[in-house]
Amino acid sequence: MTAEAILANTRSLDAADTTRDPQALADRIIDCLVHRIGKDQRAAKPHDWLTAAVLTVRDDVIERWMTSTRATQASGAKRVYYLSLEFLIGRLLRDAIANLGRAEEFDAALKLLGVDLAMIEEIEPDAALGNGGLGRLAACFMESLASLNLPAYGYGIRYVNGMFRQRIDDGWQVELPETWLAHGNPWEFERRESAYIIGFGGEVVGTETGAVEWTPDEKIEAVAVDTPVVGWRGERVNTLRLWTARAFDPIRLDAFNAGDHAGALANQVRAETLVRVLYPADSSPAGHELRLRQEYFFSSASIQDIVRRHVQYGNDIRTLHEKAAIQLNDTHPAVSVAELMRLLVDHHGLGFDEAWDITRKTFGYTNHTLLPEALESWPLPLFERLLPRHMQIVYAINARLLKEARRAPGMDDRAISAISLIDEGGERRIRMANLAFAGSHSVNGVAALHTELMKQTVFADLHRLYPDRINNKTNGITPRRWLQQCNPGLTDLIREAIGDGFLDDASRLADLRPFTEDAAFQERFAAIKRANKAALSQHLREVMGVRLDPDALFDVQVKRIHEYKRQLLNIIETVALYDQIRNHPERDWVPRVKLFAGKAASSYHNAKLIIKLTNDVARKINADPAVHGLLSVAFAPNYNVSLAEKIMPAADLSEQISTAGMEASGTGNMKLALNGALTIGTLDGANIEIRDHVGAKDIVIFGLTADEVAAKRADGYRPSEVIEAHPDLNQAISAIETGVFSPGEPDRYRDLMAGLREHDWFMLAADFPSYAEGQREIDRRWTDPAGWRAATIRNVAGMGWFSSDRTIGEYAHDIWSVR
Template sequence: MTSTIASPVATQANPLAGAILDTLIHRIGKDAQAARPHDWLAATILTMRDDIIDRWMASTKAAHAAGAKRVYYLSLEFLIGRLLRDAIANLGRTPEVAAALASLDVDLAEIEEIEPDAALGNGGLGRLAACFMESLASLDLPAYGYGIRYVNGMFRQRIDDGWQVELPETWLTHGNPWEFERRESAYFIGFGGEVIGTEDGAVHWKPAEAVEAVAVDTPVVGWRGKRVNTLRLWTARAFDPIHLDAFNAGDYSRALAGQLKAETLVRVLYPADSNPAGQELRLRQEYFFSSASIQDIVRRHIQYFGDIRTLPDKAAIQLNDTHPAVSVAELMRLLMDHHDVGFDEAWKITQGTFGYTNHTLLPEALESWPLPLFERLLPRHMQLVYQINARLLREARKSGTDDRAIAAISLIDEGGERRVRMANLAFAGSHSVNGVAALHTDLMKQTVFADLHRQFPGRINNKTNGITPRRWLQECNPGLTALIREAIGPAFLDDTNRLADLLPFAEDAAYGERFAAVKRSNKVALAQHLRDVTGVRIDPDAMFDVQIKRIHEYKRQLLNIIETVALYDQIRRHPERDWTPRVKLFAGKAAGSYHNAKLIIKLANDVARRINADPSVGPLLKVAFVPNYNVSLAEKIIPAADLSEQISTAGMEASGTGNMKFALNGALTIGTLDGANVEIRDHVGADNIVIFGMTADEVAAKRAEGYVPRAVIEGSPELRQAVDAIRNGVFSPDDPARYAGLMDGLYDHDWFMVAADFDAYASAQREVDARWSDRAGWNGCVIRNVAQMGWFSSDRTISEYARDIWGVM
């Protein structure tokens, strides 16, 4: 980018260039000669924003005029990534913007790269919410997303000597040109205090403390700009930002304590809840955003429709996992305490309004709160939980439910420390409860919600997740998009099911070679990025074998690393064999308090350091852990991947969406029959995916029968060699005992079935090698994957929600 003064002739010939330059001068306060890349980025966003605002206002007015029912999507995460590329692509203005900037000597791709990722999420839950918001707008459905405007997100990950280091995300340091503060949409959020009864039987909650929730709105642009919806995020303020008497007395900490407490609510995503203070902050956050959102929804409904009793007819509230489950009690509180609705009618309204999406079968992720904490912070809500629970249990008892099932259904866990079960509250308070993949939904009925399912047999349904093809094909992989368009025309841009028209080209060897050339170009770009970021040199002609996702033991990055160690040993022992060159890529964040997950990151880096420095394996095997995984990094890695690792312990991954993104971009999946892998296999065909390992039923049976992992490890020479090498410090000479505990865990219990599935996984990897050696066959296979991925669009998922749950289509 050069810093020349823009030509008046150029700006006159290109009105958009003139508009960008005018914005630069009059809103940024720079001329073209002084402007830096971040100035051009801001000027471009603000200029394009004007078009978006016009569409945004038109969308809102049309919904109001039509009296349309709105969808409200409550999520603790929205992993929206960068917005400029997404917005102008959905408006169909990318070539126009690129040309306008080029006339000003500015490269659009260069300024897109410096836009910070919004630090509003961490993993699949947040990215799904972002895909859903984009699809809601693309399908012209009026909707609001509700969440928290995190100042520092979860954390920015740095790798120091192989260890994860958590640093604050600073995405808001220089402001956010996409957001609009709505100071008129501000709400009182109380905590603690007491509930006081009146003579007429009414109750009044008097909180001991309060903060103000203030709305900050971001426009969400749908495909072809047909609708612009709203992502409304809440920030917190103290009602008295400074106590002047304390300040003047020199007690500055007490003077600012209220503001600090408010700011803490919106500072960090997922504060560690391994200690009482962290648990309290997490519950405060969840109530803060839930209460503000429900108050806003009720206020809007009263404003436009008058009668609170029609709320289910005009509002569909979807709870994205258990984090916003306290919304059920909050709506009951508002209906009963502020709108004089009786309990029975309030409960009917509440159930008619809410839907609940479950994303996990892991007990620790089905949130529950110590009863004393919940009652201290939310005393009125505790009363309502007891009242709801009494109704629930009486109905269950009338239907003949036994004591064991009564205990499982109850909103209060009475085993040991008494706790409020948020998943049960969400289930009871919703008319629809959905899983996010066929297998996950079936397991919900059989495991965590078995007794609630028997009590409410029609309530659980399936809505398999999807991804937006705009971001995850058209924007992140323009080369592949152009190649597909050349083959089958542009219809797939509006209807991803038309990707099936690509199927005949899987048999066309020449087209397969062109497909491979696009893939290689993406790999060259990624190789350069990795060299810049990690210093590792990788060969773009090697197979890029990729596992990028949140680091968790059930996702089994450890299985991948151990097999990498075994492969390393085999290559050294048998250099005469025709090995497939591989680049093993890992990325993902571990929760700050999750010891084993952080240790797995360190192990991946230790293994990488040893293998990458060993000339005996040369170009045959490289390993890299890429730091600070986020949406923008995924947009670089996924189009370059050859092999997609989806290897979670069967029965533990709800769905996955990374598996869909990889397949859509022409990667072969190696995975277990878990989550949406089952449906991907059904769509792409068993010959176009590599499935290994135990099924969910087999995992459950093995645990029940008394699985002995030590015998399995000792019976597998390759596995034992790899585990013992790691355990004995081969990859950690500076601390030989570093991984002893991690490896002993495999010998002693192996809950996640790493040892049990190892031989099957290793065998599947050798099958992948054989497939790679047949390049024409490989190309045909991955083209079939792309062609059959249309069903996994989030447009299909949202259409199902809209028809079956929300009643808006």
């Protein structure tokens, strides 16, 4: 059957869907409940109904999944392979039925059975496969790849316990294991035939033919577990392939029978450790080694799978780059470059030069950060001990790279040292970002500013050597999940106003602009926003016991807790505002709800301290009758995709206040603006492009630019002088450092505040006056309801360009050369 005929079969599936009625679907759900779960309808619990609904829709997804795979095979199309250590996919039931266009049908069918679809959606666990923007971006990209009918695989790790589930005890973050797989996962399929040997350690020896052979002293089996990814309108279903690990000998019976029960299971425990936790703390040597083992484990399994599929379909290994485009999502999978070289040279007998040419044509590399600590590097002894053959390959690649650099004009010893894959300064380390750069034909940043800073800073010398390699691909988000699914009220209003075109082409949101000043449209828009705020308030009351006023301005900062993201700046300004309200009760203050959410890395002391400070400030402010109804603060625990889907539609103000030049892009800024929040932010990441698309008057920009930050640091910035010169700032910092918010432990925040007075690397003090003025500008705008509504509607209208469909279209055309 031709690819065209197979795709025609997909369209026939679409037609068949439209003929299904709720009663027939209800019968199918009951059949699943009885015959696949083994439950009588009268005895079924909510989780049984959830599983029955998932299995029912999964049956239809499988048909489309197989059809998509057959069509790709029949056409010989080039595939995209997206390697990412994170895939923050969230809940999948609503996503699948919405993209299939069957949400109303499932809702009606379950109602016939006395079951509420919204209720069972709420008990579906979030897949604990990521933590922040990197993982959510990967999930959006996978959905857009399917929606644009591009054949693709996502590759990652099937984490059993994720990063952690966050609980707040007495204001402190407590890390608990995620248990999302405790009752199984009805979406996934184990592929026992897709299993690969992953080696560690051992030695490399020469053979009689002059080749080399790596004999690892430890071997682990990587086994594929597949999850279908449904594209918009269900025309294509792609695959998210995650790896789980198992030992070849899960139990040593001799040791077990001898009484060493724990030792008998040591091999299996060691294997399972690879897939237990996302980002294990690397402050210890054991943690450092585990991170490297994890990254090689999933990279090797993925590259082996890609090469196996290419050869299995009858292709010459020399045409790999013509049939496969491999994208490295940040530096974590960079070892894939060396792994592909190993397979091409050692297993397929290619010469080094030919293998290197194929490798560079196959890989693309996306950089997500300019922070030195996030540009991974590994101690050379550790890398060589775990991956001795890859160490040889890295040396060989480095020799070629440095010789090429030496021949290039204007490359002095300093530049060559910066380009080298081996950092010789102090402890010798392998620079994985340089390896990814050297081994890729395309290196992209994720916002215009970020890409330019890549050229000027971390990759300046590599950019001089390869001036055509760096390009920009500004991030995007899928409008299906981040508008249509999480904000159905706004979606319906937009459909009434401009029709359904924006559902397929987000750029059509621009058609909303004529409605920005329409009073009737504004009133309905505002009513939807208030309903979303009331729903979030009710949720947080149930979860936290906190009461929030839906009529107040919801001021939201939700993201990973990190000093460069400057939650601390927000908190200090909140303390200053608290003082002003108490000192000047006669003024007409705008009621505000300050809402924070996000996780701090387990070993990141200052980030965890900022969470505690946020909760301490919240406790004092919320209990003070002097500001009751005017200011409240809440920290929502365990921020994940499902919580974000409640927060984004309810936000009035989006805090995007990172130190300029340090945020690669951001995607939370896009989600919040798409749902009608005004942004207060620095000229950092994608904030710049958001300003360009929504209009400079409909975003509040404050603070230093990236160039000004660099200049201030170079000029000997003295934050203590700035603090002393601004009484509101000085008073707020003094209150925090002297224990006003921590009376039981007055010195709790003394060191944190001392860091601001003495160093202030992230420019909180420098930006505070401008930030505070920006917040008062927000107050002024809020007191003009019509003007505020018009501005937020213009934000929605301007966000179509930030669809991940646009981003993926650019990757496909400019980097992957796929149609």
